[in-house]
Each structure stands twice: as C-alpha cells, then as structure tokens.
Amino acid sequence: MAQAPVPIGGPTAKSTFLAGLWANNPIFCQILGICSALAVTTRLENSLVMGVALIFVIAMSNLAVSILRHLIPRRIRMIVEVAIIATFVIVFDQFLKGYYWEMSKQLGPYVGLIITNCIVMGRAEAYALHNKASLSVVDGIANGLGYAVILAIIGASRELIGTGKLLGYEVLSGNWYVPNHFFIYPPGAFIALGLLIWLIRAIKPQEDDSSQSGAGS
Amino acid sequence: MKSNLFTVIFAIVMGVVCSLVLTAVAEWITPRREANEKAERYRNVLEIFNIAVAEGAANQEIIKTFEEKVTIVGDDPANPDYYLYGRLIAIPAQGPGLWGPIEGLIGLARDGTTITAVSFYKQEETPGLGGEIAGKDFTDRFVNKKLFDTRGQPALKLVRPGRAKGDYEVDAISGATMTSDKVQALITAAAEKFKSKEAE
Numbered sequence: 001m002a003q004a005p006v007p008i009g010g011p012t013a014k015s016t017f018l019a020g021l022w023a024n025n026p027i028f029c030q031i032l033g034i035c036s037a038l039a040v041t042t043r044l045e046n047s048l049v050m051g052v053a054l055i056f057v058i059a060m061s062n063l064a065v066s067i068l069r070h071l072i073p074r075r076i077r078m079i080v081e082v083a084i085i086a087t088f089v090i091v092f093d094q095f096l097k098g099y100y101w102e103m104s105k106q107l108g109p110y111v112g113l114i115i116t117n118c119i120v121m122g123r124a125e126a127y128a129l130h131n132k133a134s135l136s137v138v139d140g141i142a143n144g145l146g147y148a149v150i151l152a153i154i155g156a157s158r159e160l161i162g163t164g165k166l167l168g169y170e171v172l173s174g175n176w177y178v179p180n181h182f183f184i185y186p187p188g189a190f191i192a193l194g195l196l197i198w199l200i201r202a203i204k205p206q207e208d209d210s211s212q213s214g215a216g217s
Numbered sequence: 218m219k220s221n222l223f224t225v226i227f228a229i230v231m232g233v234v235c236s237l238v239l240t241a242v243a244e245w246i247t248p249r250r251e252a253n254e255k256a257e258r259y260r261n262v263l264e265i266f267n268i269a270v271a272e273g274a275a276n277q278e279i280i281k282t283f284e285e286k287v288t289i290v291g292d293d294p295a296n297p298d299y300y301l302y303g304r305l306i307a308i309p310a311q312g313p314g315l316w317g318p319i320e321g322l323i324g325l326a327r328d329g330t331t332i333t334a335v336s337f338y339k340q341e342e343t344p345g346l347g348g349e350i351a352g353k354d355f356t357d358r359f360v361n362k363k364l365f366d367t368r369g370q371p372a373l374k375l376v377r378p379g380r381a382k383g384d385y386e387v388d389a390i391s392g393a394t395m396t397s398d399k400v401q402a403l404i405t406a407a408a409e410k411f412k413s414k415e416a417e
Contacts, residue, residue, distance in 0.1 A: 073224040080231055087235045091242050098249035101257070185344055 020142025051148025
C-alpha cells in the first residue's frame with residue numbers, strides 16, 4: 001500500500017489540528033466545499049447546523065476509513081469511502097428530519113449533498129488512509145471546524161447585512177439601518193466569500209501559491 | 218495486492234453493514250418524520266383558514282387543533298380533495314413550476330367562489346422573481362377575487378402586472394412570466410378538480 005509523504009517525526013495531534021483549521025483550511029486554502037458555503041449561508045443558524053453536519057461526517061468517516069485502512073482493498077477504496085460517507089450523511093439528514101424539521105427544510109438538499117463535498121472524500125483519501133484512527137478523528141474535526149468557522153463568518157455577515165438580524169434577533173435597529181437584501185440573495189454569497197478569502201490570504205503568509213490550484217464542489 | 222475473493226467479500230460485508238445502519242436509523246426516525254410532515258400539512262391548512270397556531274407549537278398541538286376543527290374530504294387523507302372548516306373551503310393546488318413542483322392552497326368563502334386566502338408553501342422558483350409567489354405581496358392580491366364565474370367555470374386569470382380589474386383578474390409578477398403561467402395553470406386545474414369532486 002502506498003504511503004503518503006509524512007512530515008519529519010510524523011504528524012502530531014496539534015500539527016494536524018492546526019493544519020485543518022488554518023494552515024491548510026479546506027475553504028480558503030484548498031478552495032473546496034464552495035458550493036455549500038455559498039448556498040446555505042443566508043442565515044447564521046443554517047451555517048452553524050451545516051458546520052456541525054460536516055464536522056460530524058468528516059470525523060466519523062475519517063474514523064471508519066482509518067480503522068479499516070489496512071483491510072480496504074485498494075482497487076475499491078473510493079467506492080468504500082463513498083459508501084461510508086453516504087451512510088453518515090444519511091444518518092445526519094434523517095436526524096435533522098426527525099428532530100429539527102424546520103432546519104431540515106431550510107437546508108433542503110444541501111445536507112444530502114455533503115456526500116459529494118470534496119472536503120470529506122479529500123480527507124479520507126489524503127489523511128485517513130495513511131494515519132491512525134485517533135489522529136484521523138482530530139484531522140476530521142479540524143477540517144470540519146475550519147469549514148464551519150468560515151461558514152459561520154459568512155452566514156453572520158450575510159444575515160447581519162441582509163436582514164439586520166443575527167440568529168433571528170434584531171441587532172441593527174430598523175430605524176436607521178436599511179437591510180441590504182442583496183446579501184441574502186446568491187450574488188451576495190459570492191461577494192461575501194470572495195472578500196473573506198481575499199482578506200485571509202492577505203493576512204496569511206503564502207507558502208507556495210502555485211501548488212494550490214484546483215476547485216471543488 | 219489482495220485477492221479478488223477478498224475484495225468481493227469485503228464489498229458485500231460493507232454493503233450489508235451500511236444498509237443495516239441505515240435501516241436501523243430509518244426505523245428510529247420514520248415515525249417522528251411522518252409526524253413532522255403531517256403537522257406541517259395541517260399547519261398550512263390551519264393558516265389558510267386563519268385559525269391561530271402558536272409559532273413554535275408542538276406537533277401534537279397542531280394535529281389536535283386540526284382534528285377538532287377541520288374536516289378532510291376525499292378518499293386519501295394524505296392527498297384530500299379539499300378541506301372544510303365550517304362552510305369555509307380550502308382546495309389543494311399543485312403542479313409543476315419553472316424549476317420544481319409548486320404546492321399551495323386556495324381558501325374559499327361560504328359561497329364557494331370568493332377567495333379568502335391563497336398560499337404557496339412549497340416552491341423552488343427563481344429567488345427575487347418567481348420566488349415572490351410565496352410572499353404576502355402576491356398572495357394578498359387574490360383576496361376577494363372570484364375563482365368561478367356565474368356559470369361555475371374556472372375564471373380567475375393572472376394578467377399583466379398593473380392591468381388587473383374586476384373580480385376575475387389578478388396582477389401577475391413582473392419579470393416572472395413563466396412562473397405566472399405555471400401558477401395560472403395549477404390554479405385552473407385545482408378549480409376544475411374541485412368542481413368535479415364537489416359534484417360527486
């Protein structure tokens with residue numbers, strides 16, 4: 001079985017965690033998971049639930065793939081990964097439908113579409129197949145958090161600018177603030193996400209920009 | 218490289234384990250999900266009849282209020298012909314929209330033709346254009362219009378925005394001609410179906 005290049009001394013829990021959250025953040029470094037980041041961020045609450053969903057799915061699928069990593073036949077490993085991911089996504093989707101009906105309606109198909117979210121499959125392929133279970137869970141949580149934090153920031157800014165509210169509570173009073181509905185429509189999402197990625201890349205030192213190409217759903 | 222036999226066995230075991238997990242989850246969630254769906258359907262009907270339901274009301278509460286006050290007419294309770302609250306009527310209206318199915322309700326007064334309220338609670342039309350059919354600005358335009366003419370034929374028409382006059386015309390949404398056509402079609406279809414069922 002092929003081994004991924006491992007940093008000197010191997011990854012530690014701390015380095016794994018920081019990589020997912022900041023240094024190699026799935027959204028602003030790898031530009032993965034953009035579709036859902038644009039689609040569900042009309043309100044902060046939706047963004048938070050979507051973030052929790054992704055943390056759950058990546059952590060669980062990383063755990064399962066990592067435990068099975070010496071058993072999974074190489075030729076069918078991607079199908080196995082997708083089966084594992086799909087199972088956890090459906091579990092979460094069903095859970096929302098049973099216990100959080102309103103939210104499930106608002107998120108619409110996007111919870112189910114986590115199956116096709118490049119971040120999840122990417123972590124299974126790039127990390128969980130080559131690392132032990134405990135570290136893989138840390139990696140899953142870190143990448144999920146990295147995604148969730150960005151979604152929360154976009155969700156909060158879109159809800160605040162677009163409706164003057166946060167989590168449904170009036171924050172900017174209606175007397176002087178005119179909500180800019182543009183931000184809760186799809187084009188607002190592109191602008192909010194674009195500005196955020198620009199801002200973070202301006203702050204964050206760039207190591208090697210040429211290797212960070214690629215886009216994902 | 219692992220043997221083909223192992224690969225096949227592994228795939229089968231994986232498939233069985235995943236389906237067992239999903240079956241167990243479905244067994245656990247389905248009753249709750251169905252209760253949620255039923256309560257939502259009932260809540261939409263209660264809203265058309267203008268029967269107050271608290272914002273965060275529990276499912277049982279909504280179902281209880283509904284069962285006390287509303288009668289379902291039709292053979293299939295999940296897909297009824299129409300609903301009755303006293304002599305007020307609510308007709309389900311559904312059909313294809315531009316991007317996805319549209320579902321709504323038309324509320325009629327005792328005379329069986331004057332519209333008291335309209336709602337489109339499920340739609341996937343273009344946000345900002347066709348999506349406006351769900352908004353109060355649009356649904357309020359139907360109030361006090363008449364669904365049938367004096368001979369009992371479906372007569373309500375969506376017309377070019379700003380042109381609506383009389384009892385049978387409603388302003389369509391500008392910039393959403395396709396959605397407006399679909400809405401027109403599903404209202405007429407619902408009206409025809411109601412007439413045929415009412416005659417039975």
